[in-house]
Amino acid sequence: MTISSLKYGTQSDNLLTVVQAHGGTVTISGSYVIHTFTSSGTFIPKRNLDLVDYLIVGGGGAGGGGTSADVKGGGGAGGVRSTVSSTGGGGSLEAQLSLLANTEYRVVVGAGGLASSNIGANGSDSSFAGIISFGGGGGSPSVLNANSGGSGGGCGYSGGAPGTGTVGQGNQGAGGSGANYGTAGGGGGAGAAGTAGGSTTGGNGGAGVSNSISGSSVNYGGGGGGSVGYIGTTVGTGGTGGGGNGGSNSSVATSGTANTGGGGGGGSQNSGYRAGGSGGSGIVIIRYLM
Numbered sequence: 634m635t636i637s638s639l640k641y642g643t644q645s646d647n648l649l650t651v652v653q654a655h656g657g658t659v660t661i662s663g664s665y666v667i668h669t670f671t672s673s674g675t676f677i678p679k680r681n682l683d684l685v686d687y688l689i690v691g692g693g694g695a696g697g698g699g700t701s702a703d704v705k706g707g708g709g710a711g712g713v714r715s716t717v718s719s720t721g722g723g724g725s726l727e728a729q730l731s732l733l734a735n736t737e738y739r740v741v742v743g744a745g746g747l748a749s750s751n752i753g754a755n756g757s758d759s760s761f762a763g764i765i766s767f768g769g770g771g772g773s774p775s776v777l778n779a780n781s782g783g784s785g786g787g788c789g790y791s792g793g794a795p796g797t798g799t800v801g802q803g804n805q806g807a808g809g810s811g812a813n814y815g816t817a818g819g820g821g822g823a824g825a826a827g828t829a830g831g832s833t834t835g836g837n838g839g840a841g842v843s844n845s846i847s848g849s850s851v852n853y854g855g856g857g858g859g860s861v862g863y864i865g866t867t868v869g870t871g872g873t874g875g876g877g878n879g880g881s882n883s884s885v886a887t888s889g890t891a892n893t894g895g896g897g898g899g900g901s902q903n904s905g906y907r908a909g910g911s912g913g914s915g916i917v918i919i920r921y922l923m
Contacts, residue, residue, distance in 0.1 A: 651923045654678045656740065661923070662848030669847065670917040671892045676738045676761070685730040686920045687764070688715040688846045688853070691783045691802075692743035692756025693889040693912030694769030694820060696857045696877065696899035699750040703902050704789050704809060705886075706772035707820035707827060707838050707857030707869060707879055708746060711756045711894030711915045712783025712802030714766045719842040721766075721783065721823030721854055724801030730762055738762050740919075745889055745897070745912030746771050753897060755782050759915040769912055770796035770806065772820055772857060772899045779806050784821030787836060787859050787869075787899065795827070796820075807836045809859060816861050817879065820896040822872040823854025834867040835859035838896055841874020846918050857896030857910060860886060871898060877910035889913030 652659055656676035657668035665686075668676060691712045697705025713721035716729050732738065743757035746768065756768030770782035775789030778796070784803030785796025795806035798821045807818030809830035816830030822839025830836040838856030845851070855876030858869030868879040871887070875895025880886035882903035888910035889895030897910030 653680050664923055665920045666923055667847060667920040670740045670742055673741050676740050676919055678732050678734050680734045682732045682921050685732055686716040686846060687761055688844055688918040689759050689761055689764055689766040690853050690894040690915040691759045691766040691768040692745045692915045693894045693896040694756050694771040694782055694786050695746035695748045695753030695911050696886050696897040696909030697753050697772035697774050698748045698900040698907055698909030699774060701774045703775040704817040704860045704862045705774045705899035705909055706779050706787025706789060706806060706817045707859050707899045708753050708772045708896030708912050709769035709782050709784035709786045709796055709806050709820040710803055710822045710841060710854035710856050710896045711769045712766035712799055713823040713842055713854040714764060714802060715844055717846040718844045721802040721842055722798055722800050722804060740917050742917055743768050743915040745914045748909040748911050752777055752780060753909050755780050756912045759917055761917050766802055767799050769896050784823060784856055787818035787820045787827045789817045790815045804839050816865050817859030817899045819859045819869045820856035822856040822874060827856045830859050833865050835861045835869030835879040837869045838872035838876035840872045846920055853893050855895045857898045860899040860901040862902045871895060875913045880906045882906060886910040892916040
């Protein structure tokens with residue numbers, strides 16, 4: 634039985650005796666009750682709950698942008714921590730939780746970082762029951778260092794360093810390549826590091842990870858792609874899991890997908906296309922046995 638898009642406050646609790654907590658959007662898949670939070674809220678068990686699973690994804694970092702006439706790196710993905718299927722950064726699965734009846738557990742869903750006039754803003758952290766997944770690091774123009782975070786941001790073709798990821802949450806970003814404002818590196822993803830820019834090709838964002846806590850397999854935490862300049866031919870693509878594509882001198886960078894923690898693509902050097910993509914917001918999913 635599956636109950637789609639049920640929110641408390643719209644139907645009385647006695648319609649769903651198997652649902653043993655308040656909060657989020659509730660679905661039932663197989664033997665599990667699933668509470669999905671796409672924005673911040675509270676989770677309140679009606680009884681003591683054991684063996685509680687979760688997925689917590691931080692907001693993705695924005696790609697580099699601004700007025701400088703060079704290429705910019707992709708944003709890093711938000712950190713991914715989970716008890717089910719996979720977690721980010723090559724880490725082991727997290728331990729399940731035991732939660733107390735009638736206790737209010739705050740759920741925070743991190744916003745994606747906003748593109749700025751320089752280094753992209755980091756995504757905001759997501760959290761539940763004291764467990765935090767960090768927001769992704771913002772990508773940067775050349776010369777400047779990209780930001781670190783859940784996964785690190787990528788950077789431009791020379792001088793700067795890519796951002797680092799957090800162990801058990803994500804991976805590092807990558808640098809660019811080439812002279813004359815060539816290419817930028819991709820942001821790190823939850824499942825893999827970003828790739829470096831080539832002589833004419835922007836670096837791809839690192840891949841995210843697949844997670845089935847919702848009842849179906851969904852990718853989260855893809856890094857943003859790096860941009861290309863006048864000598865570039867192919868922009869870096871966003872990593873699977875919501876990463877945005879990098880920009881070129883004739884195309885705008887794209888933002889990370891909402892509620893995936895994907896990083897935004899890096900902006901290019903042409904004055905009309907220098908804006909980086911914003912990061913995608915995070916998500917928190919909680920499930921327990923009926």
